[in-house]
Amino acid sequence: MNKLKLIIRREFIAKVRNKSFIIMTFLSPLIMVAMFALVAFLMKKNDEKIKEIVYVDSSGLFTKKDFKDTKTIKYQDFTKLGLEATKKKVEAGNYYGVLYFPKQDSLEVLAKSIEFYSKESPGLNTIENIESNVNNRLRHIKMNLLGINIEKINASRIRSNIKMFNFSGEQSSKLINGLKIGVGTIAGYLLMMFVIIYGNSVMRSVIEEKTSRIIEVIVSSVKPFQLMLGKIIGNASAGLLQFFIWGVLLLILYGVGVSVLGLNASEIPSAEHIAVAQQAAKPDQIHTIIQEILKLPLVSLFFLFVFYFIGGFMLYSSLYAAVGAAVDNETDTQQFMMPIIMPLMLAMYVGAFTVINDPHGPISVIFSYIPFTSPIVMLMRVPFGVSWWEIAISMSLLFLTFLAVVWIAAKIYRVGILMYGKKPTYKDLWKWIRYSG
Template structure:
């Protein structure tokens, strides 16, 4: 145990003293915020540019009331010029495009005969907006021909907002679902990134020591299994420290942001807020949708999510890091790792895809449940399911399967590791790895 502790301390200190580790620990949250702010700024700048669109309405059905100007789009009526002259003027001038509505009696034929001319490929949002305006007008024209009063149809429209409850009487909401998606997606993505970053870090560390022949000196006094486990735990400790610092920085940023938004975040975090009180809070402070999502995130079982995140972080990390360590021991340089990396990365990527495309849609569906129990995908998929509410028995089964699997994988990886670290000059194959696993010497 003493030797294992020394290896863990050595790996941890070497990692946290690294300049890139220190810089990225404090710089990463700022870079993430900066990137988000840059994207938002560029989107705002893009929206500020006004697009001028001309239309030539030969049908006489459309008017300025249909093509209303917005902040980003201005419409001009070039019907008197005709489509040919309008196209020339648009091509030569500072116009976005020209819309041609021909004179056709049949509304069905007209709907599929309208043309749009532009210098470059038009924006999908612009085209969608034009199609919606045209479809709405042609639909109203058809209803009028059927003798249907449009005013009555407009008056008959009713919006429905279905209130959601579970059988214990606790109220849910669309904002809460969005908050669950954000919390689960963030946790799953962070775990994926941590496994990739620190798992490959273990692999590179093993390759570096192997190529420099330092590892031959180390294994003369330490068992290969202890060395591998020490590297994994040492890197995991550094990862947890970095995660903790990021959490503190993000918490500080959240507090600052909440003060700017005028939300009492400290009060919201004291306990989970019952549904009736939550609704009263929303009505009292007149929060908008974004603020509701923030409140709903804070009303989630954050402590439970945090504890489970730590477990799955460690479980998933140990599981994959042992495989990365085995790969690092089997090869002499990073170029040779490519043939072994893909089988390791596929389950990770599958977990991310299942999480974002299945869990978000149906968190309690059969695919989500199955992949939240498969040990190679459960660290990501289960984390994304937790904010939606998962029974304790499911979580316990998933945890037991993960623990059992990473114990088996660590054992198998250690068998590869103890032989591979002393192998040089030969590019190993899967057949060689199988021989090393079966070796009992």
């Protein structure tokens, strides 16, 4: 046990004293803030650019009121000028493009013969805005031809607002469900990035010691199992410390931005902020939203996040360490990386396409039990409420699998760390696992 503590301490100190670790620990939050600020600035600048679209209507069916101007798109009527003259004027001027409606015998033919000319390829939002205006006008004309009363159709439209409750009578909201999705997704993504970054760190550490032959001296006094476990725990501790520092620095930078620079995160347009604004416009729902936020199992979420964060990292790091022991350089690791990365990617895809739509469905439940995917999938499910026995099963399987993987990885480790000059294959790894000497 004392040797294990020494190894953990050695790995931790070696990691945190590394110049690149220190620089990135304090520089990464600044880079992240700068990136968000740059994105917000570019989005703001993009919104300031107004696209003036002119239209030439030879069909006689459209007027200026049929085109709704937006913050970034404005419409002008150049019908009297004619198509060719309009195209020359637009091409020589600052207008964005020309929308042309030819004269046709039927609406169906007209709908398929509308033309748009521009100096550059239009973006998706621009085309959708044009098509939306055109389709609305053509639809109204078609309804009039069919004798349908448009006023009655518009008057018949009604929007429902379904209130959600559980069987204990507690009310929920769509905003809270979105918040739960966001919390679970961020937690799963952070875990995946943590595993990839610090798993590779464990692997490189093993390769460096193996190629420098230091490992031959170390294993003479320490069991390979202890050495591998010490490396995993030491690197995990350094990584968690770095994440903690990042969190503190980001909070400090946010506070400075709000109080000193006058920055406001709500100015950054996003679906979440739009949803919050829509909910805030309804005073009767504000109290419900606050209650739901406070009712989220924040303490449970934190401890489960820590458990699965550490458990998932330990599980995958043992695989990374085994790969590092089996090869002589990072180039040779590529053949073994895919089986390690695939479960992580699978977990993210399951979370993104299955857990979000049905967090308690059979696929979500099964993958939250499988140890190689449970750290991510279960973290995504927890905000929606998971039974204690499901969490107990998932935790037990993760812990038992970790012990089994460490045992298997240790067998590869004790043989691989002393192998030089040979590129191992999966067949070689199987032999090392079965080796009992």
